Amino acid sequence: MSSILNLTRREIYSYFVSPIAYTVIIMFLLIVGLGFFFSVFLYSSLNDTAIAEGNQNIRTYVIQFMSFWVNLALMLALPALSMRVLSEERKNGTAELLMTSPITTTQLVLGKFLGTLAILALMLLLTLPLLITIDFWADPEWPALGAAYLGYFLFGAVILAIGLFASSLTENQIVALLMTYPMLLPLWLSELLLGRFSGWANQVVGALSLRNASLTMSLGVIESHAIVLACGLMFLFLFLCVQVIDSARWR
Amino acid sequence: MVNVDKLSKAYGNRVCVWDVSFDVARGEILGFLGPNGAGKTTTMRMITGFIPPSAGTARVAGVDVTKDPLSVQSRIGYLCEAPPIYREMVVKSYLKFVAGLKRVPRAKQKVALERAIELCGLEHVQNRVIGNLSKGYRQRVGLAQAILPEPEVLILDEPTSGLDPLQIMEIRQRIRELSGEQTVILSTHILPEVTAICTRVVIINEGQIVAQDSIDGITAGGASDNVKVKVARDSDDLAQRIKALGGIQRMVRGEPGVYQLKLDREGEVRERLSGMLVESGAGLIELSPERETLEDVFRNLVTEEDTAA
Ligand SMILES: Nc1ncnc2c1ncn2[C@@H]1O[C@H](COP(=O)(O)OP(=O)(O)O)[C@@H](O)[C@H]1O
Ligand SMILES: [Mg+2]
Numbered sequence: 001m002s003s004i005l006n007l008t009r010r011e012i013y014s015y016f017v018s019p020i021a022y023t024v025i026i027m028f029l030l031i032v033g034l035g036f037f038f039s040v041f042l043y044s045s046l047n048d049t050a051i052a053e054g055n056q057n058i059r060t061y062v063i064q065f066m067s068f069w070v071n072l073a074l075m076l077a078l079p080a081l082s083m084r085v086l087s088e089e090r091k092n093g094t095a096e097l098l099m100t101s102p103i104t105t106t107q108l109v110l111g112k113f114l115g116t117l118a119i120l121a122l123m124l125l126l127t128l129p130l131l132i133t134i135d136f137w138a139d140p141e142w143p144a145l146g147a148a149y150l151g152y153f154l155f156g157a158v159i160l161a162i163g164l165f166a167s168s169l170t171e172n173q174i175v176a177l178l179m180t181y182p183m184l185l186p187l188w189l190s191e192l193l194l195g196r197f198s199g200w201a202n203q204v205v206g207a208l209s210l211r212n213a214s215l216t217m218s219l220g221v222i223e224s225h226a227i228v229l230a231c232g233l234m235f236l237f238l239f240l241c242v243q244v245i246d247s248a249r250w251r
Numbered sequence: 252m253v254n255v256d257k258l259s260k261a262y263g264n265r266v267c268v269w270d271v272s273f274d275v276a277r278g279e280i281l282g283f284l285g286p287n288g289a290g291k292t293t294t295m296r297m298i299t300g301f302i303p304p305s306a307g308t309a310r311v312a313g314v315d316v317t318k319d320p321l322s323v324q325s326r327i328g329y330l331c332e333a334p335p336i337y338r339e340m341v342v343k344s345y346l347k348f349v350a351g352l353k354r355v356p357r358a359k360q361k362v363a364l365e366r367a368i369e370l371c372g373l374e375h376v377q378n379r380v381i382g383n384l385s386k387g388y389r390q391r392v393g394l395a396q397a398i399l400p401e402p403e404v405l406i407l408d409e410p411t412s413g414l415d416p417l418q419i420m421e422i423r424q425r426i427r428e429l430s431g432e433q434t435v436i437l438s439t440h441i442l443p444e445v446t447a448i449c450t451r452v453v454i455i456n457e458g459q460i461v462a463q464d465s466i467d468g469i470t471a472g473g474a475s476d477n478v479k480v481k482v483a484r485d486s487d488d489l490a491q492r493i494k495a496l497g498g499i500q501r502m503v504r505g506e507p508g509v510y511q512l513k514l515d516r517e518g519e520v521r522e523r524l525s526g527m528l529v530e531s532g533a534g535l536i537e538l539s540p541e542r543e544t545l546e547d548v549f550r551n552l553v554t555e556e557d558t559a560a
Contacts, residue, residue, distance in 0.1 A: 002351065003351070003352070003354065006348060006351030006352060007352075009348070010337075010340075010348045013340065013344065013348075014337060014339055014340070017339045017340070017380075018339050092335070092336075092337070092338070093331060093332075093333040093334075093335050094335045094336070094337060096296075096301055096329075096331040096335055097329075097331070097335035097349075097352070097396070098352070099300075099301055100299040100300060100301050100324055100327070100329045100331075101324055101352045101353055102321045102322075102324040102325040102353065102354055103321075103352065104321070
């Protein structure tokens with residue numbers, strides 16, 4: 001465990017002595033902030049009957065609307081964080097240090113993954129001031145918000161796991177970035193295929209829809225299916241990542 | 252301490268290291284000498300467990316590196332060809348990270364860190380960002396990284412390459428200071444480097460070992476011939492007779508019937524040897540000079556120090 005945390009510490013250190021983390025976090029906050037003010041603005045333009053008919057208070061309205069923006073911002077920002085994690089080690093020759101040290105590949109991957117998760121957690125924490133402003137207008141219902149944030153975190157973690165896997169495939173960060181999206185988007189867009197198949201195929205498509213899972217959570221519902229899906233995907237991509245590093249390609 | 256046994260590595264159908272065997276005793280400084288592309292880096296990567304061998308085994312303290320890589324890796328310090336540094340890190344933070352990576356117990360980390368910094372002369376730069384340091388200092392950071400966990404075996408891949416003569420002398424001095432405590436394997440393509448630091452040398456060319464000897468044996472190489480003798484019927488009596496021939500500097504008996512001999516160039520030793528072998532009825536199969544390959548190797552080596560500062 002201390003080996004893992006040692007790697008995690010170094011990962012976080014490197015993020016904050018180079019401009020990457022700052023750039024990514026600022027970009028993320030800009031998009032989320034934009035979405036937030038957009039949704040508050042839209043809500044204020046609704047008339048009373050619309051609010052009553054939709055049975056919406058400002059919290060459900062804003063959070064629901066904002067979730068789209070948070071997810072979008074995560075999808076844009078996180079691959080830019082994960083792209084360098086493993087490809088840069090290989091390019092700089094530090095992979096040779098890591099892989100001739102007494103740590104296992106699993107420890108290496110977990111240590112790096114935890115490092116990126118820490119940045120994700122920080123990013124989400126930095127959006128809290130926005131929510132506190134809701135407190136002025138309505139009861140933010142913190143438990144429901146907690147569920148929404150858990151959903152964001154799980155969604156982000158899946159993106160990072162995919163990004164880490166992509167990063168293990170190439171020495172080139174940009175290639176890693178570009179490979180992350182084609183793996184991520186089908187999971188996001190599979191919802192569009194819902195209803196186009198029948199029977200079990202339709203169920204599989206529905207079950208794999210990361211977007212569905214994430215949006216359900218953002219409504220304040222902790223859904224076991226969403227958690228299982230996210231953890232399953234994380235496990236899958238981290239496992240693949242370990243396999244790639246252990247294979248001959250890396251040496 | 253380190254036993255390399257019939258190690259081979261092929262990339263695709265290109266063989267880069269072929270049947271390399273040598274042993275390094277505790278406390279020895281072994282020079283691994285060969286021209287560029289000879290297979291030095293590849294061999295060292297197999298010993299450290301970075302790449303798996305295609306055939307053969309490498310053992311450190313009796314442990315096979317492919318069977319238990321973590322155990323081997325906790326005994327070695329390794330400076331690879333390009334120092335494995337994170338340019339964005341401060342020297343001290345980097346070395347702290349390495350201490351954790353090499354599982355140096357927390358209580359000993361501080362002492363180990365100070366020792367490495369002092370041995371490598373990094374006191375003045377310990378709070379600077381590695382990427383801003385000169386090449387020589389980066390190489391020293393790489394060396395500090397390797398010696399930090401006080402490993403039983405130190406493996407250094409061309410530790411002085413790309414440095415200016417003053418820096419080279421300093422790095423060599425640091426390595427010499429380590430001797431006695433640690434077993435060192437050091438690769439180089441510069442002949443005088445081996446004679447300056449090492450106690451023994453293994454010479455490799457095109458993936459194969461062409462000679463291994465003590466330093467004195469190699470430097471005396473100019474006045475001798477290496478020959479390989481193969482006979483059909485070997486006997487201890489034959490070995491005695493070869494020894495008694497005179498003019499034989501060294502004799503190694505390999506597999507039954509195969510002798511590696513180092514002969515004086517003067518005194519027609521080769522002629523007398525072949526005469527004796529034929530007349531002994533041992534069934535001479537082969538008597539071939541090995542001098543050629545060795546000379547080829549030396550021709551490709553850098554045999555003079557770069558004196559331009
Ligand atoms: N990953 C690799 N793929 C293919 N060939 C390689 C690889 N690594 C090394 N080689 C080849 O192996 C040979 C030996 O290389 P190397 O061990 O680096 O030599 P040295 O360190 O003695 O200069 C070279 O011809 C090199 O081209
Ligand atoms: Mg080399």
